[in-house]
Amino acid sequence: MVLDRLKQLAQQVTNSVSPPHPFDPLSSLEIETATSLVRAEHGSLFYNAVTLDEPKKADMLAWLADPDHTPRPHRIADVVAIGRGSKVFDGLVDLDERKIIQWKETPGVQPLITMEDLQVVEHICRQDPKVIEQCGIIGIPRQDMDKVYCDPWTIGYDERFGSGIRLQQALMYYRPHVDDNQYGFPLDFCPIFDADKQEIIHIDVPKERRPVNQAPASNYHPTAVKNSGGYRTDLKPINITQPEGVSFKVSGRIIEWQNWSVHVGFNYREGIVLNNITYFDRAENKVRPIFYRLSLAEMVVPYGNPEHPHHRKHAFDLGEYGGGYMTNSLALGCDCKGSIHYIDANLVNRAGAATTIKNAICIHEEDAGILFKHTDFRDDSVVVTRARKLIVSHVFTAANYEYCVYWIFHQDGTVQLEIKLTGILNTYPMNPGEDTKGWGTQVYPGVNAHNHQHLFCLRVDPNIDGPNNTVFQSDAAQGPGDVGSVENKYGNAFYAKRKRYTNPVESISDYDGQSTRTWEICNEDKLNPYSHKPVSYKLVSREVPKLLPKEGGLVWKRAGFSRHAVHVTKYNDNQIHPAGRHVPQTSGDPARGLPEWIAANPNENIAKADIVLWHTFGIVHFPSPEDFPVMPAEPMTLLLRPRNFFTSNPALDVPPSFAKTPSEVLAGKRGYDSNKDKASVLV
Amino acid sequence: MVLDRLKQLAQQVTNSVSPPHPFDPLSSLEIETATSLVRAEHGSLFYNAVTLDEPKKADMLAWLADPDHTPRPHRIADVVAIGRGSKVFDGLVDLDERKIIQWKETPGVQPLITMEDLQVVEHICRQDPKVIEQCGIIGIPRQDMDKVYCDPWTIGYDERFGSGIRLQQALMYYRPHVDDNQYGFPLDFCPIFDADKQEIIHIDVPKERRPVNQAPASNYHPTAVKNSGGYRTDLKPINITQPEGVSFKVSGRIIEWQNWSVHVGFNYREGIVLNNITYFDRAENKVRPIFYRLSLAEMVVPYGNPEHPHHRKHAFDLGEYGGGYMTNSLALGCDCKGSIHYIDANLVNRAGAATTIKNAICIHEEDAGILFKHTDFRDDSVVVTRARKLIVSHVFTAANYEYCVYWIFHQDGTVQLEIKLTGILNTYPMNPGEDTKGWGTQVYPGVNAHNHQHLFCLRVDPNIDGPNNTVFQSDAAQGPGDVGSVENKYGNAFYAKRKRYTNPVESISDYDGQSTRTWEICNEDKLNPYSHKPVSYKLVSREVPKLLPKEGGLVWKRAGFSRHAVHVTKYNDNQIHPAGRHVPQTSGDPARGLPEWIAANPNENIAKADIVLWHTFGIVHFPSPEDFPVMPAEPMTLLLRPRNFFTSNPALDVPPSFAKTPSEVLAGKRGYDSNKDKASVLV
Ligand SMILES: [Co+2]
Ligand SMILES: [Co+2]
Known part of the structure; x- marks a missing residue:
């Protein structure tokens, strides 16, 4: 019976018209093929996860560079299953070969x-x-x-x-x-x-x-x-429509929009995974790689x-529950407004059958206000151009809380991650007159909401004009020379003080609000022809509290990734989860994931190397009654901005809403207004 | 001739049907009445500014509390005029009395x-x-x-x-x-x-x-x-329409929207001024005052x-040029998209005639994504409610740069200030091969754009349930007790460490990114009935670099307000401009404005007092070629959020897009979807 089903599934896989992209999440068919193969060999198990084992980066880069002459990476399922006595099995199933290629009990x-x-x-x-x-x-x-x-x-x-x-x-x-x-x-x-x-x-x-x-x-x-x-009753509708259709193209799970191309993946754990993010640079007349992979890799919410x-x-919502598993099925006109493209998510259930979250990922465009504008004060000659953004989002419910995750692409080459927190506070009872001792707030009679942090770990696998990149820490710093000195007479000298990270230990760094510290991910082998600085993407992140649980304490030990704002490691195919592959009930002795990897190779070269930047950011939440009974969305955001990457503003060719040159002003001409918005009205 | 004109103007003023609101900027008629009166008495002068001398706060609060039984504050014009030999005259003209009530040469x-x-x-x-x-x-x-x-x-x-x-x-x-x-x-x-x-x-x-x-x-x-x-050519239109009209009401310059009421003023200097910001609290069934006045009061851009x-x-764009004077006339469908209400700005010219900037202020609504959402993981019962925001904005051109200023009101009681920087970098030539020495970046061959900061000073005149307020500094801090101790065994204790400012010197404070410092503006005489904490608005601002020019240097001396992130002073009717009333060519010896006021009264009580909070925020801008030839808008933002102000989320009565309770799920009922957006489509 099991074997019959297996043959049938295998047949279906073979008959598929176009093979999945190697980055595509496992289809329902692939999930069930994997569980059928495991079942055939290992009998009855509970399935904890069946997800794409992503292709080795080396194989994948080769394939991406020349898909027609490079072996297509095999489709491999990463399986976690649980047997009697809480026995845990980790396995890999090669779906192309239809065989289990790795299977072991992990004690x-x-x-x-x-x-x-x-x-x-x-x-x-x-x-x-x-x-x-x-x-x-x-x-x-x-x-x-x-x-x-x-x-x-x-x-x-x-x-x-x-x-x-x-x-x-x-x-x-x-x-x-x-x-x-x-x-x-x-x-x-x-x-x-x-x-x-x-x-x-x-x-x-x-x-x-x-x-x-x-x-x-x-x-x-x-x-x-x-x-x-x-x-x-005083809220009038706002309609957002795109009568000529949307500006993005969907090919499988590759989205192309405004020079961007991105593969939108998804897994049970991280939720949305963005792969092979590239930008067509008109100046260089070529597609330039920027990020190999972006994801929210982990988070921790210490109370x-x-x-x-x-x-x-102190929930690790991704590692302990799975941002993908907890993802909402989104509703048109409710969660999502406008012209919406949805992608479903396929997951596995306990029994090994595929399940589907309909409308798990929302993709849509939004107007984004003024993209750029300049008026000449002499004659009011002007160019004003409106911006558009593309948003790839999902929402997940972690028991009481909801996290709305928005990956936003801008026309100027910026990638933005915005997270909104909503849902309900975690609460604990309090007696009348009880003292919260400062550890929480009575948000409603008898309801104590404890202080907590929401700390997210963004995993950035950069590919800034190629895989070999270097991270620099950049601080705004005063120039040398006292006020009155020859070199700094008026005291106004300042510059970007940069520190080059050559090994993971050097890269362990905190945020500095006073210097508005940023981190630049550079390709030192390619200098901007004008600035002569390495092409780079800069991490601009301003919501970066320190981890408040103390050094040596439970959270500090278990959530090693959250001890610092930035860690940089050498790329390793097996290092995806910064708190470890299996997070629940880790003691933190020793810490799993990031601290473990760095301790194993503290002096590994990370300059001009294939690297991963891990960034912990978030907020400190001292609840107040306004957060109850359901919390108005609290936003936080960060940017990955091109710096010295392009030779000019890459969005100059976005059609302006209005443009008039000095000579047109002088000649009394009308100017350029073909892209003026015609739906706007005066009220 | 002059006197004829004056009589004619006086007649027109008298004949006006409804008198202006005391916060209203001067009308064209009022401006010309003022200059006519001055001209009649002092002859030919160049007019530098003719603007509303805002009513004394005491008078105004009395009038606002009971307009029918309180003398209406007189309309007074604040006049700055320049005579031969660069003589500067400061004067006040009472427009109701039609006389000059103050006139002096200021050397x-x-x-x-x-x-x-x-x-x-x-x-x-x-x-x-x-x-x-x-x-x-x-x-x-x-x-x-x-x-x-x-x-x-x-x-x-x-x-x-x-x-x-x-x-x-x-x-x-x-x-x-x-x-x-x-x-x-x-x-x-x-x-x-x-x-x-x-x-x-x-x-x-x-x-x-x-x-x-x-x-x-x-x-x-x-x-x-x-x-x-x-x-x-691949950008398809997005139309934003409000077929049933907008959700805000305009009465003169008072805008009412979603429980908010705000008077939108404008002057030559600060641009938009928001007065008497209140919120109708449904729970208390009354209008609650929040801010008496909000404005961008000054800025400095040190290179x-x-x-x-x-x-x-190191331009003081507001104090040296005037954010109002430099304000753009906005264009429908270009700067502004959707259903737009414009307000014009009336200013004076050199000759003393009124001039008008058409469409100086844009007021409109936008959809703002998810306002709140919660799904019960047990049964997928859910409430999802979309947010709306109201935006009051202007754009001003300061020579090469443009500043787009957005005052944003949210349904959850938050006031947000967003500023976008666009326009063109200030540039200086460089020879081929010349070293920028780190003070700038070659953004284009031969073009050196120098490092600079954009530092803004937000003036917050709070009125949190009344004029007597106190500011607390709040830092996220670790609790006492080492890891392993009885009181903090696992090391996870943390709390909001608060410092109460009792005088201006104590209030001088910098940002702390590690503790994600915030400042709470409290009314200590009114405690939230649930949290027993003072009702407050919290300043959440994360783009707060330190002033990079050195202590004792020129910028440090002239732009005293920018030395620290926050200063709090006792309210004074004459303290509006933190770098002084007349900014150009001030030496900084002594510093004008804020440092001068604080030095004069360093120990003045600011606890439970009528106070003003001055907040300096901004960015450090190290240019790159992407910023040239015109800069994609760079955003920065801050929030004023209600904390312990309301007894619950004040937006609970915003109609949800979709809602379904557990009992409805169980009974297979449809749920509530009357406010689902019908214009959204799948693509
Ligand atoms: Co929270
Ligand atoms: Co700038």
Whole structure:
């Protein structure tokens, strides 16, 4: 039976008309081919992840350079499966060869928690006598156990339980009514769930008990709004239309727009992955590579309350749950407005079947205001040109929070990453008059929202006119010479002080707000013909708090990537996940991922080398009542800007809205206005 | 004759149907009434500025609180006029009483340079024998003097000439053709223009001469683009329409939108001024004051090349030229897209007549993506609500640069200030092979663009639930206790470390990127009922470089406001301009404006007091070829966010695009989608 299915799938793969691009995520067919092959050989397992094992970079660069005369990289599935006794298997399946090329049990690790893993915990909590007992203590009678909910989190790491047993911590809530916002009714105890035994093995109970909140529900659903006065009625529609169609072209998963070309990938873990980002440079009359790969590779959300067991609240949302797995199916006219191209995401379920998130990725254009403008004050001769941007986005729900991730391409060669935080605060109960001790804020009566950081790790695999790049740290610095000296008489001298990173240890660096530090990813072998400086892309990132959990503490150990704003490493095909491949229940002794890689090769050459830049950025969130019951989106952003990369503004040939030269002004001519927007009106 | 005109104007004022709002800028009629009154008494003068002398705050707050029973503040014109011998007169004209209530000669100051002041210099340069001689030396023959241009700047300060004579420095350029971009042909010498004598009194000539650039013109006008391959043709239109009209109401200059109310003023100096910003809080069922006044009050653009005379390049674009005077007349469908409400600006000319900038201020709405969203991972019950923003903007041209200023109101109570820099770099010639010494970048052959900062001073006059406010500095800080200690076992404790400013000296503070420092403007007499923290607005600003010119140097002395990120002072009706009322040719000995005010009252109480917060922010600009010949807009932004001001997200009643509750999911119901956008399409 299994073999029949396998043959059938193999047949379908063979019959596919055009083969997938080597960067394409696995199709449903490929996922099921992989699980069928594994099943045939290893029997019944739970599938944790089946995703594209991306081609070796060397193979891929060769293929991209000359696809017609280079062997096409094989389609390989990276499989994580779990057997009885929480045994973890890591394997690779060659889909072209239809065989398992690697299979091993990996001891002492816990792969991420899938949505299916999460779903089961609440059911078990409701029936567990110890949980029922705790609910009783804080005022929830046994017959109301169906009103008890939990957000199961990975346990993170708890030294009492170690890494051997697959565990979750259940953050408990209550809903008087099924539609009530549970985060207004947090419960004070925390059951520990053993995924292997499928039972609650322990409950963390605080010394000071906090009865279930008696305040009215803090809801934001339509009925609640209607009951408190209804929706505002003074918001008139804004329509955004593209009557002649969109300006981007879609070929498979390659998007071409305004000289840009980018392959839009997706995986269960990082969500959107952008590959082979290039720009057609009109001046050089060629396609220039810029980034081999961009992704959000990891994140950590440490909470700042030191009282037990809140230290365990430091979710690695990507490594412990998967930004892809948690991705929303987006809705036209709701999440997305305008002329929208969607791409679905194919994932695997526990049983090994393919599942699909419809409309996982949204691709669309937006007007972006003024691209450039200059008026001559003498005669009002002018050029004004409007900007457009292309946005590739997804939204994922990490239990209470939502993260909206926007990869934005600009006409001037800039790539922007914008992240908006919305959703609901993680909450904990507080008794009337209880002191938050500064670790949190009462955002609603009885509801304590703890301080936390949202720290993201952007992985930049640059390809600035080729794979061999160098990173420079650049600080705005005062020039030498005191005020009054010959060299700096008026004290105004300043310059960009640059530090060249030659090995990973040198590259470990923090943000400096005073010098507005940036990092330049350069190709030192290619100088800009005008500036004689290396062609480069500059990382401009201003939301870069330090990691607040202390050195040597749990978060510091586990989230090694977040200790500093920037790390640069030599490229390695196996280094994608900066907190390690399997994140849950890592102790941080030793730290996995980035610190481990750097410790292994601290003096490796990273100058004029194939490198990866890891950038940790984010915000510190001290909650306030405005964030409740649902948080208005809080934006943060960073830019990757071309500097000395082009010989001029690369968007000069974007048609202006209006242009009039001095001679036209003088001659009373009308000027150029063929691209003036005709839909605009005066009101 | 003069008196006839005066009577006629007085008559018109009397006949006006509705009196202007006390915050309204002077009308054309009011401007001409003021100049007629001055002319009648003081004869022929050149008018430098005639602007609203804003009502005393005490009077105005009384009137706003009860307009029907409070004397309406008089309309008063603030007049700056210049007589023969560069004599400067400062006066006040009561327009209601039709009399001059203050008039004095102010010795030793130079008021700002108007566009008319600028326009004359180029003509004189072209005819000046010494300028003609210098042009000849660098290769421009006498017969080509009509191809020589200059951007006249205030001299800033030059100790050789002092403050007594009204001077400009002429930054020289050449245009082979009248339509050529002159910034590709900078000249190496700098004439000094005496505005009183109307002649060139000196020329600064560098030791090393630089012949006029021989590189081809670097143009961006339509003909140039056509000659180099033409405009791109793959950009399809995006139409933004509001078929049912806009969501804001305009009553005179008061704009009401989404619970916000704001009076939009304008003056020659700051450009847009926002007054009496309030928010209707549905929870408190009342209008709550937030800011009495917001404006960009000053800016300085210090250049970093210490070679003489480049130290003089540090334009105070607002104080030395006027952001209002330099404001562009905006064009529908070009600068502004969508459904646009324009407001004109009335200013005075040199002769004392009113002039009008049509469409000086643009007011419009934009979609702003997701306002908030939350999905329950259990059942995909969801609320997703889209955001709207209201933007009040103007664009001004400061010689080579353009500044696009966007005051943005959000539905969640946030006020955002976004500034985009575009236009053209200030340039200086360089010889082939010349070393920029790190003070600049060759952005085009023969063209050196010097390092510079753009530092803006935001003036925040808060009114957070009343005029008595306190500023706290807030830093994200690690909690006490080493890792392993009882109080901080896992090292994760962190909190918001707050410092209360009680006097101006304490308030002098810099940005700290590591702690992501913010400043909270609080009303300590009103605590949020949930958080028990003072109601506040928080300044979130991340582009805050330090002032790079050195302490004691020219820029440091003249631009005292820019020495630190934040200063807080006691409110004073006369303290609007942080670099002083008359900025050109101030020596900085002593520093005018902010340092002067603080020095005069260093220990004045600013806690629970009527205060003003001055915030300096901006960017450091190391030019690159991408910025030439015209710069793609570079954005910077800051937020004023409500924290502990509301008792919940104040935008909960914005109609969602889609909402479905758990019970609706369970019952298979459709959910709420009445506000789904119907114009969106799949592509
Ligand atoms: Co948060
Ligand atoms: Co600049």
